[in-house]
Amino acid sequence: MTQLSRRTFLKSLVAGAVVVGFDRATSSWVTSAHAAEQLAPNFPTFDGVLYTDAATRAEAAEDYGHIIHRTPNAVLKPGSVNDIVRLVRFAKNNNIKISGRGQGHSTYGQPQIQGGVVIDMSTLNTIHEIGRDYVIADAGLKWHQLLDSTLAQGLTPPVMTDYIELSIGGTLSVGGIGGASHQHGVQIDNVIELTVVTGEGNLETCSKNRNKDLFESVLGGLGQFAIIVRAKLKLIRAETSARVFNLFYDDIETFTGDQTRLIRDGRFDYVEGQVVPKAGGGWNFMLEAVSYYSGNKLPNNTRLLRNLSYTQGTEVISDTTYFAFLNRLEATEAFLRSIGVWFLPHPWFDVFVKSRHVNQYVGNILETLTLDDTGQGPILLYPVKTNKFTKPFFRVPDGEIVFLFDILRTAPNIPEVINAMMASNRELFETNRDLGGNRYAIGAIEFSQADWQQHFGNVWNDFRRAKNRYDPCNILGGGQGIF
Ligand SMILES: Cc1cc2nc3c(=O)[nH]c(=O)nc-3n(C[C@H](O)[C@H](O)[C@H](O)COP(=O)(O)OP(=O)(O)OC[C@H]3O[C@@H](n4cnc5c(N)ncnc54)[C@H](O)[C@@H]3O)c2cc1C
Structure with missing residues (x-):
């Protein structure tokens, strides 16, 4: 977007659709260019556009979870980095809350803010x-x-x-x-x-x-x-290609044991895993491991599968391009969009579980979990090594290895079902917390400020200090509910 002079900017705006001023007296946005001329002194001009129309604000009151809806007063689609500087300075001086928004793929209102301004970052994409x-x-x-x-x-x-x-x-x-x-x-x-x-x-x-x-x-x-x-x-x-191995297991101990072996010896480039429904009810386990390669330097299947205890004869091995593998959810997304499931509520449950508790904790959950409880969404379970994590606020339990466990639920648009899934998320979270685990903060778990304090544990004081230092007026990130 080309930069407009302040006057041209004010005049060119469509009244009612785009904000042109802010009335400190009433703490509200002004959408008439004439009125803004009166109020203008401190109101920033933008290289991009600040929207207040209902449709744009409604979009910013959504995310992939479709559970929480907080409507901002305005949405800035910035045309430059300076737009963000101008907005944040103005917001700070006028006590306006701000939230950054990427693609809105959070599941519980994380990028939303009631009554403030959402910065839709998608216009800054160079x-x-x-x-x-x-x-x-x-x-x-x-x-x-x-x-x-x-x-x-x-x-x-x-x-x-x-x-x-x-x-x-x-x-x-x-x-x-x-x-x-x-x-x-x-x-x-x-x-x-x-x-x-x-x-x-x-x-x-x-x-x-x-x-x-x-x-x-x-x-x-x-x-x-x-x-x-x-x-x-x-x-x-x-690398240009990916060889994908899907290996199936009947019991969780053997499955997580092989996953652990693989991430310790590092023979694969990629290791994940899923809990998959068994025909006739119950659950099986699928280890997903990938070896990347280029040209004729083909992976050695015998070496890669050595000493693994999957159910022999059930393995599925396929080759694809590196990019097609990374983009493997494209077709699933298109399908889920076409049948409307993509737009349903997603009360996702996402936690890290201590390695020594994973079999019992997940095993207990699976004893009663049904496809109705997941809404047929996938269940991910895979280990990672904690010594690879270097940033203090990315919280995982103690131990050399921890497991990511996600129940990626889909709910029908029925409040009772959503509430039941949310209640279950909370209960499962508490059990895991009491075993020394913690959440991965992308999901939908009811969380109080005390929960956040517990989540950050021994770095909570550092987290709070950083807030006081970098955002002392507490204008950023309210959708997370931490401060
Ligand atoms: C289908 C699907 C698959 C997923 N798979 C994975 C996965 O494999 N691994 C994984 O780790 N996660 C996964 N996620 C979760 C995802 O990584 C997070 O929800 C992520 O935050 C979403 O990115 P977004 O751009 O949509 O951010 P948003 O949902 O828009 O924002 C997320 C949070 O980041 C803040 N934020 C956004 N942009 C900025 C910015 N520029 N500056 C400061 N704060 C900002 C927001 O305020 C909010 O708090 C998946 C989500 C979906 C829907």
Whole structure:
């Protein structure tokens, strides 16, 4: 969007659709250009557009969970980084709440804010530079878009989430875990430098050598300290192909035992796993392991499958391109959209479980869990190594290895069913918490401020200090319900 002069900007706006001023006396947005001329002195101009129309605000009151709906007063689609600086400074001085929004793929209102301003980061989506082992990109860019450009140069981020239509800023706010995490940590462990706008409205660059405290706070900081506007991310050489092994198990001990063996010896590039429904009821387990390769350097199946105890003869082995593997949920998404399931409520349950409790904890849940309880959504279960995690606010239980356990529920649009799933999420969370586990903060679990304090445990004081330092007026990230 081209930059308009202040006067042209005010005149060109459609009254009622776009905000042109803010009335301090009534703490409300003004949508008439004439009125804004009277109020104008401190109201910022934007290179992008600040919307107040009902449709745009309603979009910002949604997320993938479709459970929480908080309607902002306005939505900024920034045209520049400076737009964010201007808005945050103005908001800070006028006590207006702000929330960054990437793709809105949270499940419990995390990117929403009632009555404030949502910054829709998707308009900032430029790739600025691709180097030999890094890329510099805007935080509103989707990982899919990033991959399109880096793979053209034979490069890839080391870790990808299972679904690549998420924004860079969105996953860097939570962690970003995937099948390569046992080798490379989560996505926030693979960031070289960030550019952010703090809650004070300061545009800062940070890395492990510069403003380290800010860098470590923002990565996995759940949007509490700053809006991430740009990231310099690590890249590694990408192989061109992927050999995918699906191995089936009847019992959880053998399944998690083999998963643990695989992430310890590192023979695969990617290790995940799912709890899958058994014909006639009950559950089986599917280990998903992938070996990447290029050209004729084919993976050695015998070596890769050595000493594993899956049910012999049930293995499914297939080859695909590296990108097709990363983009494997595309077809599923298209299908779920076509039948409307994509748009149903998603009360997701996402936790990290201590390795020594995983068989019993998950096993107990599976004894009574039915497809009605999951709404036929997938159940993920896979281990990661905690020594790969370097950022303090990405919380996992103690121990060399922990398991990610997700019940990715879909609910019909029936309040009683959603409430029952939410109650179950809370109960399962508490059992896991009492066993020393914790949540992965992407899901839908009712959480009080005391729960957050418990979640951050021995880094809670650091988390609070970072809030006081970078967002002292508490204008950012209210959708998480932490402060
Ligand atoms: C189908 C699906 C599959 C998924 N698979 C995985 C997976 O494999 N691994 C995994 O780790 N996660 C996964 N997720 C969860 C996902 O990583 C998180 O929900 C992520 O936060 C969503 O990114 P988003 O761009 O949609 O962020 P949003 O939902 O828009 O925002 C998430 C949080 O980040 C904040 N935020 C967003 N952008 C910024 C910014 N630029 N600066 C500061 N704060 C910001 C928001 O305020 C909010 O608190 C999946 C989600 C879905 C729906």
